Amino acid sequence: MTPPPTLAQQLAAKQREISVAEFFERNRQILGFDNPQRSLLTTVKEAVDNAVDSAEEARVLPDVLVEISKEGDDRLRVAVTDNGPGILRKEIPNIFARLLYGSRFHSNRQARGQQGIGISAAVLYANLTTARPAHIVSKVEEEEAAHVLDLVIDTQKNQPRVVAEDLLLWDRPHGTRVEVVLKARYVRGRQSPYEYLRGTAIVNPHARLVLVEPDGTRVTFERASQELPPLAKETLPHPYGLELGELGYLLKGTRRPTLGEFLSKDLAGVSSRATREVFERSGIRPTRPPSSIQGEEQERLLAALHEVPLVAPAADCLSPIGATLIKRGLRNVLGDLRPEFYAPPVSRPPKVRGGFPFMVEVGLVYGGGLPPDPPIQILRFANRVPLLFQQGACAITTAIAHLDWRRYGLEQKGGAGVPSGPAVVLVHVASTKIPFTSEAKEAIAEDAEIDKEVTLALQAAARHLRAHISRMSRREFASDKFEIIQRILPKLAEKTSHLVGKPAPDLTPVITRIMDIVHVDSKLVRTDAAVRLPVEVTNYTPRARVLELFVEIPPDEFAAATFDPAPEGTEPALGRAWWTLPKLAPSGRTQLEVRFPAKSDVDAGDLDWYVVGIDESHVLGADPLPGDWDVRLPRTIVEAAEAAEAESAAAGPDEGEVDYDAAESSASASDEE
Amino acid sequence: MPPSRARARATKSDPDDLPKVRADALQPTLALAEQIYEQLDEGEIPRMRLPLRTKQNLSFQVRDGVWRLGKAMGTRSARKLDGALMLLRTFYLVDFINEMSRDRKTSTLRELYYISEAWEDAKFHSEDESNLLIEDLEVMCERLREDFRLHPEENGASVIGDLTIKEKNRQGVVKKINCKDDVGDGGYSLPFNVEKEKIEFVGTNAKFVIAIECGGMVDRLAENNFDEERDAILVHLKGQPARSTRRFLRRITEELKLPVVVFTDGDPWSFRIYASVAYGAIKTAHLSSYLATPSAEFLGVTASDIENYDLPSDRLSEQDVKALQAELTDPRFGTAEWRSEIELMLKNGKKAEQQSLAKYGLNYVTEHYLPEKLTEMGVL
Incomplete structure (x- = not known):
């Protein structure tokens, strides 16, 4: 199915009247290119998401190299090389140098990229800011040599233009390398390529990621799992999530000869009984060609679809990380800090909102070498992609802030807000359609269903944290007692029996x-x-x-x-x-x-x-x-x-005696003479 | 301990042993060991009860005019780690005391602190910790630390003025010393043991004793010939005075019938110096009848002096304010005079050093301030 017409699509529809350059300029912020630091991160993110997605689709363990180098004062060269299946020569120009072109655009399956804007927007940004073409190398296994293309986007027609082309004997069997020079700034810290790759490594423990920073520093996130996640199945659109415009789009585009066939074969969850009921309710004949349903009839059809009982959307189009791999991923990346506790990760069962299946996963790590300063670190993920911006505007953050963490052993002023303490909380929302707050896909929009699931998952993880913290404090209390009985008491017995000249009791x-x-x-x-x-x-x-x-x-x-x-x-x-x-x-x-x-x-x-x-x-x-x-x-x-x-x-309380040493030390604080 | 017993014993002399040690001092320490041993043997959690040495547990002794320990007791039990450690330390200490007695040795407090290095888990972490435990033992055994063959290092608080004493030196030779004529500019240095077997008062022409907090002020008074001109004995308190200094002041008032005035800075900590001289200190309240000089009077610098003499002053710090507030709940400062003095200082928020009197010249303190104050107090 097609997602509802998004802002980007609406804007794209106007691109006949305006050039893509203009379109880009007007929408830099929602596309993620509004400042040099963010432009770099968006470019890295789009290229890495594509690289990991394509390797997974080809069922190979992703191996991604990200090289960032300086190219003059305010310019950086970004090169991302993957071991994916490679791209056929004829597809290369469209994929990299044409906006709104992509294979995942019309699929109903959980994937990292969705809109087909990402990588070509990065190429366009590079073209516009440095007038340098994108340099693409790609090789498919069946061919001997790799194709090398230099691409620019014709900003008047939104068409790719090949400015140079060559063949290359590449040292890898298959893969793709995309290289752009863009106006950008490299900064380390919270919203950096480093953080993005680190996050990606945590939720994709089957990927090996290497980052070469402009100063030559090489950071490797090694693979922690040899298992590829099962490929999420592509499913048909489910009527529960369908809106009128999309229905019209599907009716127009289908190859099915009759409406009856369209309902049972192009949509999910519509049984033959349901089909009959839909026709009864809507009064439309099942033998009509789908494209003949127009205007008011579409509305009746959709209303009937929403009224009859349907089979719930299947969840096998989702690709959860799973409890084992969440823990392995967290340990792989945070292991150096020697956290004292990994809560058993929580993987909630799939749920449905508006016709789209979704599920929530939560991991929680506590103590040890994690920085104790407030606030806790929140790792947000949507479909295995780290969300680095707009933390405050994200439904995940809201759910965390609304939980009273004091009940679970973390500090939190007034029992609301992001808690403090040496903890990292990971939240992954997987869905065929994640409601982002904007096209830049930086934060998940508020949604009652998602909030409920995130809260339940957080509570489950937090209960383990509370158990751990109380276990630790009891252990501390007990360790004092063990010291008394193992080290002090025997010596006290030895000293006193020596002084009184009697055998040790x-x-x-x-x-x-x-x-x-x-x-x-x-x-x-x-x-x-x-x-x-x-x-x-x-x-x-x-x-x-x-x-x-x-x-x-x-x-x-x-x-x-x-x-x-x-x-x-x-x-x-x-x-x-x-x-x-x-x-x-x-x-x-x-x-x-x-x-x-x-x-x-x-x-x-x-x-x-x-x-x-x-x-x-x-x-x-x-x-x-x-x-x-x-x-x-x-x-x-x-x-x-x-x-x-x-x-x-x-057993009564402890005789009510005054602890001599406690009384002494509390008194001496202000009475010191 | 009942201080009367301590004093009575201190008058007996034993020339072979320095400091003076009571022969039965070991017995009560062994009784403590016996008590703990029996608890262990009977399967009880070892514990000791001892009077709380806190300001809440000070009680005024009308007969002596001093503040002594009240009846509130605390428990030190092996149920808790701190308590268990203190019990263990107590018996390392008792063992060490018994060992010294066999070997006829004595030890300084500081040496004891280092001796404890070999006590493993029971070693002291600071000298304060060892001093407090010795005081605990004094209280429980009703003996003085000298009875346990433990003594402080010579602290050398100095005395300047027309006072003649006889001191028996380390060789056992008795020397007659006048604290004005026979000593240098530094004055006569007090030994840690100021009991009669060590020091005897021969005579004096002085009319009063002035105990002074800071060395600089002692020097000022000496250079200005205050001791000679006003027939005074100057005693340097060196901050919070040591036991020997307090014991010396006590003996000098008792035996020579001289009044003592205390001259300190004008701040909350100096009030406590006066209180420990006159009323007894909280930590050594078990020895108040032996160490305190109830007739000692506070000369200044008072909060009103700071205003009346328009002295250069500093703002009270946060700790100063806390200390003053703590004094308001200290029974030793429970008199109307002290309350108004403390409240005035809190209200003005100012403190001053005694040497701030130099604002009016080097002679001002001896020619104006002290004569005025002493006349007011009826000493001059």
Whole structure:
């Protein structure tokens, strides 16, 4: 289907009256060429998007080289080389030197470029600002030599003009190189080619991207995945998203002889029953030729299509990144900063808005070497393309700002706005049609459906963050206690028994009193043979404990996991397993182990541990079992849980004694003499 | 500790041992060890209770006229990391004290701080930390740090004026010294031990003692012959005065019946210097009856002096204001006079150094300011 007539199309329709140069001049801003810094980024972006798209279409892992070099004071040469399938000689001039020409223009499939303006606009910008032709080299596998063309755009006719042509024996089997000289400025930082490639690398871990900056610095984003994402299927337009103008356009352009065939074969989701109903409602005969439906009849046809029940749009035209690759991509690019936590990425199920399927994915990284200064970093992506401009105007940012992040452990003034803290949030919106705020495709427009999905995905990721932060603070608290019992108490016993001349006392009772927790301690060990996760459960409380231990693992990882000893029960679809632990005396300890295949991407943080049989304040390393687990517990565990509840209800607060050292230090601050 | 006992003991002399050490000092330290050992053995979390040394826990002793520790107690428990560390440090310290006693050694506070380098987890991170723990031990054992064979370095607070003393030097020889005629321009330097076994007062013709915060002002008064002309003994406080300086002032009023006036800068910190001389310091409130001189009077520079003498002044800093506000809740400054003095300083927002009196010439302080103030106080 054709997208609704966009501003660009409306403008393009007028191009018979005005030259493309004029069209360009009037629309520099929406095309992304309103200043030298942005013009460079737009040029790089359009060329890189094309390069990655074309390699994927040809089912090769993208390998893209971006070279930027100085060409005089305010001019830069940008050369982007890919390993795509190459372009046939006869298509080269139209693709690079004719506005609104492209293969994806009429396809209903998730793709990076859509309008066919991008790369030719860059060529036009280069022509206009430096009067230099674009230099194109392209080779298809079937031909011996590469075609080399120098192209300019005839700004009166919007037609390509070849100013020089040659053949070249190229050292690659296939690929394309586009080279333009343009008025531009190279700046590093937030809205730079570097950031764009970095973002692209995160959501396209199957691509290898190399950037050569004007000063010769070479930055390589290595490939983190050898798997090509499945090619998104092309689907037919679905009536739910159809507007009148588009319907007319389709009716006029179809090759189907009858309206009945048009409805069932050129549109998605219209069953034969639905077709019959449409004709009944609209009163139009199915045998009429599609092109004969005009004016008021088109309106009736569309109204009927919107009224009858249709099959929902299919989502296989979307190309989500997927949880595994989001994590791999984030780790590949952020790994040097050693973040302390990667939340399990969230991939929401596909939803439909206005006839177009869409889905939302969210990744969240926290702590470690990430810069702690506010605000958090937001990585926005639309159809795997980084959005670098207009952050404040984007629906993704709005959804983030409307969430109360204080509930999830990040700082946020007044519970609204972009939160602060050492965190990176990635949001990917994939759709056959993303509602951008403008033709420059820099921000996603506000939309209730998208906002709802982004919010749900953010909340899911944020819940993992909250669990992580509370785990860390409890661990800190416990690490003090471990220091007391492991380092201080034994020495205190040694000193005092030496001073009084008596044998060292048994410290077990004191240790359990000080700790008063059951410690569930798991560490991830990667070996060549397997990823091992040994778990030690130690009872540092003064009484014997009977416990049921539960683990939740992302289901695809769960499928590959093995357990020792075998769990009491499992629920593989949900990634759950549980054990009844042997009775643990004070200071008693038991072990179990979870194993994954050697290549697994699993992190210790992907496993959530839960325990039943003890009050939550007396457990470290596991949380109380959430209420929605429908597990039949052994009688001993149920009794233990009841006893634990009674125990915590009975325990009063800490005698109300004044901590001598705390009182001293708080007093000395202003009373120092 | 009950200071009366400390003083009583301090009068006994033991020529072999410097400083004077009470033979039974080790016993209470071992009792502490016994207490913790028993808790460990019975499976209890080790803990100690000790009086809080905070301003909220100061109580006025009518009999002595000083502020001493009240009844509020705090707990130091191994339940928390800080508490556990302090307990462990306490017994490293007790062990060290017992060791010194066996070897008949003494140690300076600074040496102790370095000794603790070998205590691994229990080592002190600053000298303040070790000094505070020694004070804790003093409180718990009701002994003085000298009893634990720990003493400060010679701090050399100087005394200038017609005061004759007898000091027993390191060789055990008793020397008679007049603090005007027998000393150089720097005056007589106080040793850390100013008890009777070390120093005895022989006699004086002075009429009063003036304790001064800054060395520059001591020099000014000495150069202007203030001590001779006005029959004064000048004592340099060197900022917040050391225990020996406070103990010396206490003895001089008690034994020679001389009034003491305190002459400091005009700022919140100087008020605290006076308070620790006259009423006792918060951190050593357990020794107030032994160290404080309740009859000492504050001469200046007062907030009203800054106005009346139109002294060059600085604006109060944020910390100054905080310190003054803290003083308003300090029971030692609870009198109407102090409250109005502190409130006046807060209101004017000004502080001045004692040497700002030099605005009117080098002789102004000795010829005008001090005589006026001392007459007003009834000392002259």
